Amino acid sequence: MTFPKEARNGKPKETAMARTLMKLGAMALAAGVTTAATAAYAQWFGSRDSKSLPLQEVADMLHAVMDADRTVYTQRVVNRLANQEKVITADEHFMDKKALPLPAQMFRFGAERAAEKNKKFSYSLLSLWPVNKQNAGRTPMEKEGLKYVVDNKGKNFYGEETLGGKKYFTAVYPDVAISPACVSCHNQHPESPRTDFKLNDVMGGVVIRIPMN
Numbered sequence: 001m002t003f004p005k006e007a008r009n010g011k012p013k014e015t016a017m018a019r020t021l022m023k024l025g026a027m028a029l030a031a032g033v034t035t036a037a038t039a040a041y042a043q044w045f046g047s048r049d050s051k052s053l054p055l056q057e058v059a060d061m062l063h064a065v066m067d068a069d070r071t072v073y074t075q076r077v078v079n080r081l082a083n084q085e086k087v088i089t090a091d092e093h094f095m096d097k098k099a100l101p102l103p104a105q106m107f108r109f110g111a112e113r114a115a116e117k118n119k120k121f122s123y124s125l126l127s128l129w130p131v132n133k134q135n136a137g138r139t140p141m142e143k144e145g146l147k148y149v150v151d152n153k154g155k156n157f158y159g160e161e162t163l164g165g166k167k168y169f170t171a172v173y174p175d176v177a178i179s180p181a182c183v184s185c186h187n188q189h190p191e192s193p194r195t196d197f198k199l200n201d202v203m204g205g206v207v208i209r210i211p212m213n
Helices: 016-045 055-084 103-117 140-151 180-188
Strands: 005-008 011-014 122-126 157-163 166-176 202-211
Touching: 055 103, 055 166, 055 180, 055 202, 103 122, 140 157, 140 166, 140 202
Parallel strands: none
Antiparallel strands: 005 011, 122 202, 157 166, 166 202
16 A cells, blocks of 8 residues: 655655554554454463463453453544544444444454454453443343442452353453543443443443353
């Protein structure tokens, strides 16, 4: 791809659009690297050398990678470029509107990509008040965990459940509104069942499920 440039003092100078495109390219690469790292963690944890690690510790480590990726994308990409510098918007219809994917969408893309690389665990972003009804808790354990992280701010939820004849260790971590972009997106969305979120409110939960057998 060739970026537009303009001459100044005999040296080419990148335009604002060129700089923005390069920033977005670097951010997309970083997101891809983090997704690959998450899958790599899962691959390593599923090896025989890691069987001595408690499943809670495994889940906590996986979540640390996911949370870092989500926080960086939300604060340093969406909030900065869309809300502060206003050089590009963030929209759920990002393909049609040539915009940034929303943080929740980027998280889901990562989960789908990780699932392609490793079937030994799964993760998702769910809520008691989902904009998309498919993102509501489905199993009793998911529903209990989502309610727990809302009622007990700052605490995680851990449990065991049996699905399809297989036993799983399930962890739920609070998903907190870390940016004004998170709050405004949910409060202003026409399909949001809750419109009074504030900064640092628990908006949902990250559910990590690891097979026990």
